[in-house]
Amino acid sequence: MMRSRFFLCLMFLFSSLTTLQAYDVEQDIAQIKQVQKEGQGNLAASKAVKQLSQSDASALIPILNSFEGANPLAVNWLRGAFETIASNAIKQNKLPVDQLEKFILDKSKNPRARRLAYETLIKVDSKAEDRLIPGMINDPSVTLRRDAVQRLIDEAKSLEKAGKKDQAKKVYQQALSGATDGDQVKAIVKPLRTLGQKIDLQKHFGFLSNWMIVGPFDNSDKKGYDTAYAPEEKIDFTSALKGKEGEVEWKSVNTEDDYGIFDIAKSISPYKGAVMYCTADFYSPEEQELEIRLGTPNAWKIWVNGKLLFARNEYHRGMVLDQYSVPVTFKPGKNVILLKLCQNEQTESWAQRYQFQLRIARPSGTGVLSQKPESTTQLSP
Known part of the structure; x- marks a missing residue:
């Protein structure tokens, strides 16, 4: 009887300690997530990290789950x-x-947390990479998908080197289906085109x-950035507007550049101290939370359906693919x-670029195409 009571007491004590640890873990995590980049909460967070770091392995998954909604510092x-x-x-x-x-395979989890879990797992499981990465060619995690794409690129190169061109072509095509990083896309497209494959990169990227x-x-004097010219009030393709050099009218333009770059300076004119407005329609079959990804060396503002989404009053900081990502609900x-592009009056050679590229993508980076109904036109007043 005494022995049974002793074991019951031990079980109760163990259960209490486990509950207390779980509570402490949750408390520590909550404290850490309150830290701010201005230094607010640093002292309390530092103490919480020390306590949390002493937890056993049962705290690992709760910590990974806590990445969701946490700021970068936390x-x-x-x-x-x-x-x-x-x-x-x-x-x-x-x-x-x-x-x-299980956490790594759950695509709804935070991408950074999944990557951390993966990097930890492969330290003890040498077969994990071969087991997991091949299935991530279209994964929402950018880094995990990049690994999957790179494996295919390496495989295709080996096949090509061995003279197995048809097989290499198929593997390159598979790699391209998941590639969104510019360097990997270029590494895929060049050999594919050499192998006779036609590729529409504009369509691939969206x-x-x-x-x-x-x-x-x-x-x-940069006054146009904050000046609301007529297109900001109403887009009317039928009316002539008062511009800097007289009346101006809307005109249709397009680009065949692989990466969707439209060069205003070369295609229209190298205007200085100028504002240009560009507009395009995007048709969505349903409500979607996507991203507008823009590259430009010029100051800009962007609206969707009349609502200003984002703006940046900065000139000549270079231009790269996906330079800016703006969340939008279509x-x-x-x-x-509607895109407003501003060029200043600097005369240096490096300050002459007046161009942009804009694509629609999922948060993972994969392109999304406009699904225009056949009965409508691409652009309408």
């Missing part, structure tokens, strides 16, 4: 605690490998290549995108 603190706990668990052979793999454009409007049917 994620760094949480990552530090995770790595400390994981290191100790590996030494003790207590890493929860099955739970980590670039908008057909635009209506009007201008120039006055941007002398409504079903037609959505009108």
Whole structure:
């Protein structure tokens, strides 16, 4: 009888300690997530990290789950605690490998957390990469998908080197289906075209290549950035507008550039101290949360359906693919995108670029095409 009571007491004590630890883990995580980049909460977060880092392996999944909604600074603190706990668990052979793999395979989880879980798992499971990465060619995690694409690129190169061109072509095509990073796309496209494959990169990336454009409007002394010219009030393709150099009208323009670059300076005129407006329609079959990804060396503002989404008053900082990513919720049917591009009056050679590229993508980076009903036109007043 006494022995039974003793074991019951031990079980109760163990259960209480486990509950207390779980509570402490949750409390520590909550404290860490309150840290701010201005230094607010640093002291409390530092204390919480030290306490959290002493937890056993049962805290690993809760920490990974906590990445969702955490700011970048908090994620760094949480990552530090995770790595400390994981290191100790590996030494003790207590890493929860099955739970980590389940977390990695759950595409709804935070991409950075999934990557951290993967990097931890492969430290103890040499077969995990071959087992997991091939299935991630279209994964929402940019880094995991990049690994999957790179494996295929390497495989295709080996096949091509061995003279197996048809097989190499198929593998390159498979790699392209998941590639969104510019360097990998170039590494795929060049050999594919050599092998005779026609590739529409504008379609692959989701670039908008057909635009209506009007201008120039006055941007002398950079005053045009904050001046609301007529297109900001109403888009009317039938009316002539008062521009910087007289009346201006909307005109249709397009680009055949692989990466959707439209060069205003070369295609229209190298205007200085000027504002140009460009508009295009994007048709969505349903409400979608996507991203407008823009590259331009010029100051800009962008609207969708009359609502200003984002603006940046900065000139000549270079231009790269996906330089800016602006979240947007597209409504079903037609959505009108209006882009305002401002060029200043600098005369240096490096300050002459007046161009842009714009594409529609999922948060993962994969392109999304406009699905225009056949009975409508691409652009309408």
